[in-house]
Amino acid sequence: MVPFLVEDMLKQNGGRYSKAGDWQPYVVTDGLLITGQNPASSEPAAQALLKMLR
Numbered sequence: 001m002v003p004f005l006v007e008d009m010l011k012q013n014g015g016r017y018s019k020a021g022d023w024q025p026y027v028v029t030d031g032l033l034i035t036g037q038n039p040a041s042s043e044p045a046a047q048a049l050l051k052m053l054r
Contacts, residue, residue, distance in 0.1 A: 010017045019037055020026035026037035027044040034052070036045035 007017050007019075009015075018026075018028065023038060023040055025040040025044050027041050027048050028035050029048050029052070032052070034045055034048045036042060
């Protein structure tokens, strides 16, 4: 059992946290960082990377 959620720790320490519904694709780009929420985000994250490389 995990004693805390990463989401909660980020929020408590001033981090910005956003998400989509469970198993929905969700990608965020911030500068050179591209993050995806889950495996369903693989294709949109790859598209974001290709767009950044252009």
